[in-house]
Amino acid sequence: MNTHQPIDHTGMPLAAPSGNNVDVIIVGLGPTGATAANLLGQRGISTLIVERDDTIYPRQRAIASDEDAHRVWQGLGLLEGMLKTMSSDIRVHFKHGKRTFVSMQGNESRDQGVPGTAFYHQPELERILREGIRRFPTVQVMGGVEAVALTQDANSATVTLRPVEGGPDQTVTGRYVIACDGGSSSIRKLVGIGLPGRHIEEQWFDIQLRAWYDLPPEAPLDFTFISDPKRPGVDCPCPMGYHRVEFRVNKGETVEQLQTEAGLRGLLAERGIDYDKVEIFRSWGYTFHIRQAERWRDGRVFLAGDAAHIMPPFAGQGVSSGVRDVANLCWKLDAALSSAGGSDLLESYEPERRPNVEQLTKFSLGIGGIVMLGSTLASNMRDAAFMTAAKIPLLGDWLTGIGLKPLYRLGTTGGFFTRTPVRRSLRGDFIKQPWVSVANHTPVRLDTVLGNGWTWVGFPESPIPERLAAAGVAEIKLDYASSIADHKVPAGRYVDTERILERQMRRSRVHGLLVRPDRFIFGGDRELTSADIERVASAVVPNLPLTAQAS
Known part of the structure; x- marks a missing residue:
């Protein structure tokens, strides 16, 4: 095929591909x-x-x-x-001078069963x-x-x-x-x-330090937006002994000047960091696109x-x-x-x-707008607005949680989903990932049993349609937590003990969901048509054994 020997990611020679x-x-x-x-x-x-x-x-x-x-x-x-x-225990702060005007938790994941950040x-x-x-x-x-x-x-x-x-x-x-x-x-x-698109002319400058503290992976990490009109920036302790600080390059400054010892000393001093007590690993300038x-x-x-x-x-x-x-x-x-x-x-x-x-x-861009307000008056008004909102019930929880971040839903116009959605259809949503109990009482995450192909996830009143089963769609049979006496789970069935799936399906008044290989919902049992089922059946690739996922 070639005369250049392939190299893998560690620099070790690989055998040449067997063909072109x-x-x-x-x-x-x-x-x-x-x-x-x-x-x-x-x-x-x-x-x-x-x-x-x-x-x-x-x-x-x-x-x-x-x-x-x-x-x-x-x-x-x-x-x-x-x-x-x-580091997965993340707290995000917005700070102006000595004032922290809002703090947010970064570990929420909207019931996806993994760390949020x-x-x-x-x-x-x-x-x-x-x-x-x-x-x-x-x-x-x-x-x-x-x-x-x-x-x-x-x-x-x-x-x-x-x-x-x-x-x-x-x-x-x-x-x-x-x-x-x-x-x-x-x-x-x-x-x-x-x-x-567009190029943002405003230039920023990053300094990557070897950290001057010990931050084990299980320790909380405090990420701070420096929301000061004089010089906005970011302060971020990082895992594995690193710390990253970012600064806007102000008018009259150049990246070349900031990369000198005097420039680096001055920038770090703005954050209370002693240049002589840290190791600067790298520094660089960049702009946004x-x-x-x-x-x-x-x-x-x-x-x-x-x-x-x-x-x-x-x-x-x-x-x-x-x-x-x-x-x-x-x-x-x-x-x-x-x-x-x-x-x-x-x-x-x-x-x-x-x-x-x-x-x-x-x-x-919205977060950037919060961080980079250009005047002290506007910044003070922003601070007051956020501090007031954080104290309001429900609104405060939404603001300091994951509420600001857009929910990841797939576009359904032109997407591969049921074509006859019902009101409050779940098509285009992630199926949530709770712990589910199995016959040996061992709880497992839902994705552990979903595999990597099409799957029907349904409660007893909604078994898999025969055509989908014949096409190779897998089935996860759920039982309601309230129907299992003494926590005895029948063989071959799973119990959503947290009732997370039960609540998700109840929202759409369905009892079964057809789930795509990427964990997104194609449609619920009461909206699938025979045409939908045939479209899926023609595109199904049979599930690989679960052992193949990590072999």
Whole structure:
């Protein structure tokens, strides 16, 4: 296939791919690409990842992930290991001078069964994701090459790769390509997709320190927005001995000046940090972009993560948004590769994901607006408004909890869901993830038994429709907690002891839900039509055994 020896994420030589044809080519091995590789590997899909760098980028660019990403990583069998080096007890503060005008808890997850927020050291996160790829013999990684050309036809796409350090070009062909190669994506440019939006001229400056305190993973982490018109910024203790401080670059200042010893001393002094008592690991300047690709697909090429959308950093949603993208896309690629009806699913990728990205972009801009008010008068009025609101019953709970963050629902216009929704339909919502009890009294998280395919989750009055069962849809049989005497759970059944699923279904007056492989609800029992059932049956890929998820 080539003369350039593939390199895996640790710099160890890999055996050359056995041929120049794979099912999926992933370009880019950041968190989005590495998550996609794990998702495809879990499904046994032949995958080649190409990455310009041979080693993990050492700078801590992103620091946060949320419940949506955590639930994906949980399904990959990686979250438990990640949490050992993450901080997941997060408190977020907005501070002006000595006044903290609002504080929020970051561990709520809207009953998804995983931490609502976690902070990490990005190189360590990427290491765990890349180690996860090793489990899957169908996935191979090639480092030290960049994509320089792409052609495609009705059946495949061919990417031309050029060794970064010189050497002959080589080609690899895949049925599909996922561009996870960041905001300057070469793949996006090669297929001619524009990235309209705007550039925020205001410049910011980051300093990454070796921390001067001990912060074990189980310790609470206090993330602070410095909401001062004189110099807004961020202060964030991080896991693994790091601390990150961010500052707006004020008029008359330059990044070059701030990176001198005098500049660094002055900035750190503003936060009460003694330059002589810390180790400065890295510092850099950056500006913000707000952009979305004109379209997220070109034939057999799909954009994901920053290649498809770039949002301001205030809400910490960059990595999680990329994970959401590939979690939505990869099971659909599996269906397109494996079933006659699966190709129609691919049309739903962008319509389902784009609305959430647009919401989160507005949310992030809103947080930035709170932090970066330009006058002392406006800042004092903001402080008073938030402090008053936090004291009002219900409103205060909403404000200091997860209420401000948009609920992750998929776009249903153009999405793959039932076409006849009832009032208060749950289509496009996550199925919640409670603890469920089984026959041996051991509680397990719902996703442990959901597997990675289509699943019918229903109470006794709503068994799985025969056509879905025949197509290979799995079934989870629920019993009501109130109907189980002496906590004896019948074999083959599960009890929602917290009644979380019971309450979720009651909202829509249904007793059974058809759940997609990505944990989103296709529809409830009282809204499914025979046409809906046939659409799903034609796109079903049989569930892999649960042991294959983490083998």
